[in-house]
Amino acid sequence: MLAYLCIMVLPFAATHVLDMQDKTTYAAFLSTVNTLAIMAFYIQFPLVGRLKRVPPFSNINWTMSLHKKMGLALGIVFLLHPVLILAPRFLYSFDDGMNSLMTTIEAPQMLSGHVAWVVLIVWVSLAAFRHRLNMSYEVWRFTHMLGFVLIAILATLHITTVGSHGQFESTFNGLWWALCALSVGVVLYNYGVKPFMLGTRPFKLVHVKPVSTRDWELTIEKPAGSTFDFEPGQFVWINTSSSGGVKDHPFSIASSRSSLPRLSFLIRNLGDYTSKLEALREGQAVYVDGPYGSIGLDDAKHAKAVALIAGGAGIGPMLSLLRGLAEYKDPRPVRLIYGNNRPDHMVLQDEIGRLQEHMPDFKQQHVCDDSEGRKDIYQGVVDRTIITQVLGSRAIDDWAVYLCGPEAMIDAVKTTLEQIGVSSRNVHYERLSF
Numbered sequence: 001m002l003a004y005l006c007i008m009v010l011p012f013a014a015t016h017v018l019d020m021q022d023k024t025t026y027a028a029f030l031s032t033v034n035t036l037a038i039m040a041f042y043i044q045f046p047l048v049g050r051l052k053r054v055p056p057f058s059n060i061n062w063t064m065s066l067h068k069k070m071g072l073a074l075g076i077v078f079l080l081h082p083v084l085i086l087a088p089r090f091l092y093s094f095d096d097g098m099n100s101l102m103t104t105i106e107a108p109q110m111l112s113g114h115v116a117w118v119v120l121i122v123w124v125s126l127a128a129f130r131h132r133l134n135m136s137y138e139v140w141r142f143t144h145m146l147g148f149v150l151i152a153i154l155a156t157l158h159i160t161t162v163g164s165h166g167q168f169e170s171t172f173n174g175l176w177w178a179l180c181a182l183s184v185g186v187v188l189y190n191y192g193v194k195p196f197m198l199g200t201r202p203f204k205l206v207h208v209k210p211v212s213t214r215d216w217e218l219t220i221e222k223p224a225g226s227t228f229d230f231e232p233g234q235f236v237w238i239n240t241s242s243s244g245g246v247k248d249h250p251f252s253i254a255s256s257r258s259s260l261p262r263l264s265f266l267i268r269n270l271g272d273y274t275s276k277l278e279a280l281r282e283g284q285a286v287y288v289d290g291p292y293g294s295i296g297l298d299d300a301k302h303a304k305a306v307a308l309i310a311g312g313a314g315i316g317p318m319l320s321l322l323r324g325l326a327e328y329k330d331p332r333p334v335r336l337i338y339g340n341n342r343p344d345h346m347v348l349q350d351e352i353g354r355l356q357e358h359m360p361d362f363k364q365q366h367v368c369d370d371s372e373g374r375k376d377i378y379q380g381v382v383d384r385t386i387i388t389q390v391l392g393s394r395a396i397d398d399w400a401v402y403l404c405g406p407e408a409m410i411d412a413v414k415t416t417l418e419q420i421g422v423s424s425r426n427v428h429y430e431r432l433s434f
Contacts, residue, residue: 003056004043004066011039014175030084037077038159038176040070042152045183049190050237052292059294061430068127075124078117109161116154123147136272141246145191149184156180191246194289198239201226202285205240206262208277211347215313216277218251218265220286228288230263232256232297232324233317233402233430236290238265240280248289249273252316252404252430256323263288266347268313293317295428297324300400303426305333307391309382309413311405312340315347317430318404322355322362331360335390339367339382339409343374365390382409384416396421403429 012035047067051057086104090097104110123144126133130140160173206219220238222228230236230253239248255264269275295317300306306325310318315338325334340346346366356362367386371377378386391399401422403410410429417427 007056008036008039008043011035011175011179014172026088033077033084034081034159037074037081038155039179041074041078041155042179042183044070044074044148045152045186049186050289050292051186060292061294065431071124071127075121075128078120081117110158112154113158113162116151116158119147119154120151123151137249138246138273145187145246149187152180152183195242195287198287198289199242203263203288205280205282205284205286207282208280210278211266213344214269215345215347216267216269216274217254217347218267218277218280219255220263220265220288222261222263222288226261228291229260230257230291231293232320233295233428234291234293234320235317235430236263236288236292239287239289240284242287247273248287250292252293252314252320253291254316254319256320256327258327266313266316266319270313293430295402295430297321297328299428300402303332303400304398305335305391305394305400306330307335307337307399307401309337309387309401309403309405310339311382311409312345314404314406314409314430316404318402319348319352321402322352326355326359326362329360333394334359334362336362336364337367337382337386337390338364339405341369343368343370343372343377363390382413384420387413387416388420391420397423397426399426401427403427404431407431 012032015031015035044067046054046057047063047070049057050060052060057063082104086097086100089100105114126135126140126147127144156176156179160176201223203220203222206221208216208218211217218238232253235250235252237248237250241247251265251267253263254266255262267274267277269277306321308318308321318336318338322334322336336352338346343366345368352364356364365386366374366377367382368377368379369381371379378389380386399422401417403413405413410431414427414429418424
C-alpha cells in the first residue's frame, strides 16, 4: 500500500516544479484531487496486469480487490469532476453558472473530456452491475478492456489540451502521455506479447471427469522441459480455446507439487464457460498463465494448528494445501470445514476420508444448507457456532486459518474470525472472483 501511494503522488509532486501563477485555495484543491485521481486511474491497469514480478503489484488478490474498490471510487470522483469545476460559478450567480455550463458543453476542445466522462460512467456501471445484467465473463472482460483503454486515451487528450498544467507548460504533457502509454502497454502485453509466449509452450489436457453432481476434475500436464512450479494454494489462468484473447479463466490448483508434471483442478459448473468442460478433448492444447496467488503453507509455519475453510468450489486450493500437509506428514492439528448447499455437492470424499485415517491429527467437518438428515453434517452456513466448535479449546492464537469460497462467504467468515479473536495476520484467503 505504501508503494502504491508513493506511485500515485508522483505526478502531483511533479506539478510543484512548475512555476505557475498563484492559485486560489479552491483551485489548488481541485488540482490536487484531479491529479491524484487521474494517476490512480492509470494505476488501475497494472493492478490487473498480472505483474507478479513487480513487487507493488505482485499480490494479485490484493491488487484485484484494490482495483474494484478504486474503480468505484474513481467513478464517483470523475462523475463529480464537472460539478466541482462549475460549482463556484453557480454559487456566484445562477446565470453565470448556466453561461459557463453552455460554454463548456459547446467548446470543441472539450469533446474528448465529454466522451471520456460519459464512457467512464457507463463502463463503471457495467462493472458494478454486470452480474445483474447477466453478461458472459468473456463479453464483459473484452468490453471492459476496450472501454477503459479508450477512456485512458481520451482522458489524457483532455488533460493535456484543457488541463491547467498542460496549458501552462506543454512539456509537462509528456509525463501524462508517458503514463498513458505505460498503462495501455500493460494491456498490449497481456493480450499480445504474453499470449504469444504461452502459445509456444502449451500444456496438454489429460482428462476431464465429473466428481460430483456439479463439479469436474480437470487434469493437465506441463510440456517437457517446462520450469513451471507452484506452491499449494496458488491458482492459474487457463485457456482451452487459444493462447490469446479474453477466454482465459482463473482456477485454483487442487493437486500437490508431487503430482507434477500433472496439475489438477476442481471446477464447479456455474454456467457459462464451466458448463462446457465435458466438450474438451483429451490431448488438446491448454494454455496456462501462472501461477499466481500469495497464500501458501509458509504462512502457517509458525502456527501450532491449521484450519482450512472452503465454500463450494473453494475446496480446490484447500485440498492442495491439505495434500501438501499430508505429504509433509505434518503432525499439527489440521481441521477442514467444507461448506456446500447439499451433500451430493461434496467432492473427493474417499480421498479426504483416507487422509483422516493416515494423517496424525486431521478431521473434516461438513456444513450444508440442507443436511438431508445426516447427523455428521452441520446444517446451515459456516458460522460462529461451527467455527468455534471445530477450533475447540486450543488457544485462538495457535491457529493459522485459510479461506476460499464465494465473496460473501469470505467476508462473513473473516468477520466471525475477527469477533472470536483470530488475528488478521493469521487469516489467509483467496477469492474466487476477479
